[in-house]
Amino acid sequence: xxxxxxxxxxxxxxxxxxxxxxxxxxxxxxxxxxxxxxxxxxxxxxxxxxxxxxxxxxxxxxxxxxxxxxxxxxxxxxxxxxxxxxxxxxxxxxxxxxxxxxxxxxxxxxxxxxxxxxxxxxxxxxxxxxxxxxxxxxxxxxxxxxxxxxxxxxxxxxxxxxxxxxxxxxxxxxxxxxxxxxxxxxxxxxxxxxxxxxxxxxxxxxxxxxxxxxxxxxxxxxxxxxxxxxxxxxxxxxxxxxxxxxxxxxxxxxxxxxxxxxxxxxxxxxxxxxxxxxxxxxxxxxxxxxxxxxxxxxxxxxxxxxxxxxxxxxxxxxxxxxxxxxxx
Amino acid sequence: xxxxxxxxxxxxxxxxxxxxxxxxxxxxxxxxxxxxxxxxxxxxxxxxxxxxxxxxxxxxxxxxxxxxxxxxxxxxxxxxxxxxxxxxxxxxxxxxxxxxxxxxxxxxxxxxxxxxxxxxxxxxxxxxxxxxxxxxxxxxxxxxxxxxxxxxxxxxxxxxxxxxxxxxxxxxxxxxxxxxxxxxxxxxxxxxx
Numbered sequence: 337x338x339x340x341x342x343x344x345x346x347x348x349x350x351x352x353x354x355x356x357x358x359x360x361x362x363x364x365x366x367x368x369x370x371x372x373x374x375x376x377x378x379x380x381x382x383x384x385x386x387x388x389x390x391x392x393x394x395x396x397x398x399x400x401x402x403x404x405x406x407x408x409x410x411x412x413x414x415x416x417x418x419x420x421x422x423x424x425x426x427x428x429x430x431x432x433x434x435x436x437x438x439x440x441x442x443x444x445x446x447x448x449x450x451x452x453x454x455x456x457x458x459x460x461x462x463x464x465x466x467x468x469x470x471x472x473x474x475x476x477x478x479x480x481x482x483x484x485x486x487x488x489x490x491x492x493x494x495x496x497x498x499x500x501x502x503x504x505x506x507x508x509x510x511x512x513x514x515x516x517x518x519x520x521x522x523x524x525x526x527x528x529x530x531x532x533x534x535x536x537x538x539x540x541x542x543x544x545x546x547x548x549x550x551x552x553x554x555x556x557x558x559x560x561x562x563x564x565x566x567x568x569x570x571x572x573x574x575x576x577x578x579x580x581x582x583x584x585x586x587x588x589x590x591x592x593x594x595x596x597x598x599x600x601x602x603x604x605x606x607x608x609x610x611x612x613x614x615x616x617x618x619x620x621x622x623x624x625x626x627x628x629x630x631x632x633x634x635x636x637x638x639x640x641x642x643x644x645x646x647x648x649x650x651x652x653x654x655x656x657x658x659x660x661x662x663x664x
Numbered sequence: 665x666x667x668x669x670x671x672x673x674x675x676x677x678x679x680x681x682x683x684x685x686x687x688x689x690x691x692x693x694x695x696x697x698x699x700x701x702x703x704x705x706x707x708x709x710x711x712x713x714x715x716x717x718x719x720x721x722x723x724x725x726x727x728x729x730x731x732x733x734x735x736x737x738x739x740x741x742x743x744x745x746x747x748x749x750x751x752x753x754x755x756x757x758x759x760x761x762x763x764x765x766x767x768x769x770x771x772x773x774x775x776x777x778x779x780x781x782x783x784x785x786x787x788x789x790x791x792x793x794x795x796x797x798x799x800x801x802x803x804x805x806x807x808x809x810x811x812x813x814x815x816x817x818x819x820x821x822x823x824x825x826x827x828x829x830x831x832x833x834x835x836x837x838x839x840x841x842x843x844x845x846x847x848x849x850x851x852x853x854x855x856x857x
Contacts (some may be wrong), residue, residue: 347706352826356819360804383709387682390674391829392798397675398779399799449721475718 350374351384355392451475452492454607457628465499466506471525472605472628480504493525495581512546513562522554523581530563536577588626588634595622595638599655606631609652610638617642617657665717677723678712679833684724685731686837692735702834707734782832786825789813793821 354371357363363371375382452458452470460468462478464485470476474492485501487494489510498506498517506517510526513533521536533542535554543551544562552569554560557577560569572580579589588605590598596618603609605628612618620642626634635646635653647654665673682705689701708731712723720726783791783799789811796807797818808815 348702348830349823349827352823352830353819356822356826360815360819379710380703380706381710382713383706383711386671386674386709386713387679387706388826388830389671390679391826391833393671393675394679395779395798395826395829398775449718451718 347378347380347384348388351381352388354385355388358389359392449475449477454605457605462499464501464504467497469495471495489524489526491526493523495521495523497521511562512544513560514543514545516541516543521581530561532559532561534559534572534577534580536581588628590622590624592621592623594618595620595642595655598622598624599634599638602626602631602634603652605629608632610635611652611654612638613654613656614644617644617655670713670717673717674709674712677717677720678709678727681724681727682833683837685727686834688728689731689735690837704731704734704738778832782829786828790821790824790828793818794825797822798825 354374357367358371375385450458450460450468450470452472452474454473457472458470460470460478462468462485463480466485468476468478468487471493474494475490476494477488477490479486479488483504485504485506487496487506487508489508494508496506496508496517498521508515508517508524510524511531513524513531515522515524515533517538517540521538522540523534523536525532525534533540533554535556535558537556539556540554541551542554542560544567546562552560554569557572557574558569559572559577561567575591579591588598588602590601593601596612599610599612599618608631610631622638622641624634624637624641626637631653635655638644639646639655642655642657644655644657647656685708686701686705689704708727711730711734712727715726717723783794786794792811793807796802796810797804802810804815804818808818811818
């Protein structure tokens with residue numbers, strides 16, 4: 337054992353030095369070669385390097401949780417925290433760097449990670465009788481404990497039918513947003529720009545850690561969107577809610593969305609994506625209902641609706657305007 | 665997953681369990697384990713890095729099982745195994761340890777407080793670099809300018825700060841061992857009934 341001694345030239349010091357170097361900016365070619373050679377020399381080198389980077393990421397996470405200035409003592413000319421440090425305030429605040437012993441802690445009764453691939457929509461029956469539908473290309477983590485039933489949507493979207501159990505709140509978190517269910521059907525969708533909570537039935541309380549203003553309670557046919565540009569809450573027509581949640585029935589419904597938007601949504605569920613090559617065509621209103629995963633039917637219908645044609649290319653199906661207009 | 669997301673996955677799913685794994689390993693080590701806990705931890709991280717994170721349902725259990733496998737290899741390599749330890753090794757219910765309610769987690773406030781305490785112990789220059797870069801979010805160049813030193817000096821200070829954070833994780837495992845001894849005793853007492 338090395339005990340508590342800090343050696344200047346041991347594996348850990350070298351690993352930390354490289355982690356710091358990488359964080360400062362792009363490595364030069366020579367540096368990258370030296371790093372690769374060092375990493376290849378011994379599996380412990382790789383392990384120590386990964387660990388050093390993980391520690392650095394974790395420090396960022398904890399720093400982002402602290403009230404501004406809390407961690408800073410005696411640095412002259414303090415500046416505001418950079419936005420990137422402030423964005424990381426996820427709702428999984430309980431994930432700790434170090435464990436403390438809680439003998440009467442939240443013992444995990446049921447936990448796991450569920451993923452879906454392109455074109456796959458999964459129904460997951462949860463142990464409490466609730467049902468989760470996981471949308472295509474999505475990742476969710478299930479953590480059912482003694483105090484609450486928690487689902488973390490890491491990627492994509494999920495829809496829930498929640499069994500009533502007042503003693504164990506059902507909490508769904510995605511990015512900065514946590515939705516606590518008060519008995520209901522609702523969905524959470526996480527995209528790069530924003531997180532949207534849509535309620536079909538019942539009521540859901542939404543807490544957004546990234547914004548102040550306290551929790552918001554959503555009722556049926558309401559939507560809450562958390563975005564970098566600000567939060568918004570809106571009422572939706574019930575037909576619109578049904579449309580947005582239709583993927584659960586493995587159907588996609590379009591009633592006047594732009595064709596380009598529709599194509600992107602269809603492509604979420606199929607390995608053969610559909611592209612609208614013409615910008616004007618992409619803005620046209622489109623109506624139709626399709627089975628999830630059937631990109632081909634969508635392409636044919638869209639081409640027929642706009643007098644275009646479907647061209648199969650290696651990257652997917654392209655819808656183009658017909659070449660009947662003389663080009664030269 | 666790209667490199668950055670995999671590092672995040674490690675920070676989120678692996679690092680929080682390191683204290684408990686160290687504790688588990690150090691208990692074996694007191695029973696005559698012929699190797700260094702740091703070596704096994706590093707080797708464990710390396711092996712976890714090579715697997716697809718999405719395929720791991722329970723990272724904590726996976727981490728413990730991986731460490732146990734490495735420990736087994738080390739023992740076989742060492743050839744000389746104390747009989748007492750060999751028996752103990754057969755007896756290890758690593759999953760039970762991995763699942764045990766020991767993984768109490770710190771609240772956000774406790775985590776911030778813990779980091780604040782570590783920052784307070786850093787040497788002045790080292791602390792200044794760490795605060796400017798990691799807490800104030802300045803770039804390395806800006807940090808160097810603010811401190812009036814070369815960027816390479818900032819790197820040295822940062823590396824030292826990280827080393828101290830890392831040592832704090834190790835120290836936490838040592839601090840915890842006494843409480844755990846009590847917890848083990850209670851567990852055994854419960855099993856006897």
